[in-house]
Amino acid sequence: MPSYLPSQADLIQRARQGSDEAFSRLVNDHQQAVRGFVRRLCALPDDADDLAQDAFVTAWANLHKLIDGVSFRTFVCGIAYRKALNDRRRFNRSGARDTEWQGLTPQSHTSTVDSRLTVQAALAQLPIEQRAAVSLCVAGDYSHSEAAEILGLPLGTVKSHIQKGREKLNALLGVSS
The missing domain is CATH 1.10.1740.10 (RNA polymerase sigma factor, region 2, helix turn helix motif)
Incomplete structure (x- = not known):
């Protein structure tokens, strides 16, 4: 049964x-x-x-x-x-x-190619709003709409945070876009 x-x-x-x-x-x-x-x-x-x-x-x-x-x-x-x-x-x-x-x-938190940042270390360098949006939509598999609801932000702002966050992560990790 x-x-x-x-x-x-x-x-x-x-x-x-x-x-x-x-x-x-x-x-x-x-x-x-x-x-x-x-x-x-x-x-x-x-x-x-x-x-x-x-x-x-x-x-x-x-x-x-x-x-x-x-x-x-x-x-x-x-x-x-x-x-x-x-x-x-x-x-x-x-x-x-x-x-x-x-x-x-405060000391500068500059990165070099030799430092081989991990994704977590790179994420930690993003502003918290970008980190949250990237974490939800890229790592957490939430839709942009769900992320906007969770974060209490307009959909366009979430999309902007994701774009800027990805660009900064790529730069920090040495990945070409």
């Missing part, structure tokens, strides 16, 4: 009614995609799992805000993106305070 597999909409509805089991199932179905996305965004890779977990906790508390027809994965990735932006701002403020306090000037 085949077992019944609830749809995402069923799981969301049950989770909205307080079912821990349904929400746990949603987390299990989407945690790899969310964690992978956040890992490509974080200033410190060790922070990625914490941010992803925090995004799921926030999603649980705000499940009532999930619009019908929007996938749970898109909803959580949007939350994770906003959390990553806040984390990046915190990281930048902390670094600026440390640099100011120590009287140091």
Whole structure:
């Protein structure tokens, strides 16, 4: 006898009614995609799992805000993106305070052909908006429309971020376009 597999909409509805089991199932179905996305965004890779977990906790508390027809994965990735932006701002403020306090000037992060940057290192050099768009659409297999929804940006802006991000990645990696 085949077992019944609830749809995402069923799981969301049950989770909205307080079912821990349904929400746990949603987390299990989407945690790899969310964690992978956040890992490509974080200033410190060790922070990625914490941010992803925090995004799921926030999603649980705000499940009532999930619009019908929007996938749970898109909803959580949007939350994770906003959390990553806040984390990046915190990281930048902390670094600026440390640099100011120590009287140091920031060192240039120029790359050379000999440095053989990895894709992750190259991604880390992109502005976070470009990194997010490239991570979603190129590495995460999201459509441009889904990325625009997750990032809360117009479709044209997402496409521009992807184009500029790809150009910079190609330059950093020494790939001719």
